Amino acid sequence: DTEVTQTPKHLVMGMTNKKSLKCEQHMxxxxxxxxxxxxxxPPELMFVYSYEKLSINESVPSRFSxxxxxxxxxxxxxxxxxxxxxxxxxxxxxxxxxxxxxxxGQGTRLTVV
Amino acid sequence: xxxVKQNSPSLSVQEGRISILNCDxxxxxxxxxxxxxxxxxxxxxxxxxxxxxxxxxxxxxxxVFLNKSAKHLSLHIVPSQPGDSAVYFCAANLPNDxxxxxxxxxxxxxxx
Numbered sequence: 001d002t003e004v005t006q007t008p009k010h011l012v013m014g015m016t017n018k019k020s021l022k023c024e025q026h027m028x029x030x031x032x033x034x035x036x037x038x039x040x041x042p043p044e045l046m047f048v049y050s051y052e053k054l055s056i057n058e059s060v061p062s063r064f065s066x067x068x069x070x071x072x073x074x075x076x077x078x079x080x081x082x083x084x085x086x087x088x089x090x091x092x093x094x095x096x097x098x099x100x101x102x103x104x105g106q107g108t109r110l111t112v113v
Numbered sequence: 114x115x116x117v118k119q120n121s122p123s124l125s126v127q128e129g130r131i132s133i134l135n136c137d138x139x140x141x142x143x144x145x146x147x148x149x150x151x152x153x154x155x156x157x158x159x160x161x162x163x164x165x166x167x168x169x170x171x172x173x174x175x176x177v178f179l180n181k182s183a184k185h186l187s188l189h190i191v192p193s194q195p196g197d198s199a200v201y202f203c204a205a206n207l208p209n210d211x212x213x214x215x216x217x218x219x220x221x222x223x224x225x
Contacts, residue, residue, distance in 0.1 A: 004156070006156075031211060033211070040217075040218075041217065042117075042202060042215030042216055042217050042218060043157070043202075043213075043215050044215075045212045045213065048211050048212070050211070055211075056211065056212065058212075090156050090157070092156075094211070098145070098206060098208065098209050098210060098211065099144070099145040099162075099164060099206060101147060101159040101162060102159070102213060103159065104149075104156030104157045104158070105156050106154065106155045106156045107154075107155070107156050109154075
């Protein structure tokens with residue numbers, strides 16, 4: 001199994017809503033990532049979890065709250081988002097070592113209205 | 114500040130011919146480079162990588178070349194196939210860093 005599964009595929013939410021994005025992998029990877037990709041731009045790193053602990057936060061606003069309940073799951077909790085937060089949110093996983101490839105999910109297309 | 118640059122936003126190539134995608138970087142500390150392929154509505158898929166201690170890596174139809182002195186790498190796809198039509202991202206790692214720095218991507222269209 002070399003898949004990273006993200007749900008939902010699409011999400012429309014209002015600025016006062018609370019929603020969560022979910023990511024799951026069963027490759028035994030202990031590093032998991034959230035990336036954000038705006039249209040016609042490259043993916044930008046948001047968070048990195050290593051052994052279920054947050055190791056990197058790329059100065060992401062607190063309206064984005066990551067959570068890693070176990071070694072297979074990664075969540076991104078969303079609250080009070082702005083329309084400019086509309087983007088493709090990508091989850092990825094890898095072995096906990098540098099110089100290794102990350103495997104990406106298909107992403108959640110988020111629209112904030 | 115974009116440290117990884119793909120200056121060609123698009124490339125059109127005939128089926129069976131070679132596709133050459135270019136990538137430049139500004140940070141000489143990058144020591145690992147990757148190419149990802151992305152179809153619409155899907156996440157990036159890893160294609161091939163190269164360590165800074167090498168200047169070439171080959172995997173089937175895909176070959177990546179690294180020129181450290183020029184801070185330049187390229188991806189060659191031979192022969193190009195219609196299924197290769199996608200967006201290709203170049204990415205780079207710093208030593209002991211999990212963060213991937215991506216280029217803006219090049220859209221490849223393979224014509225029949």
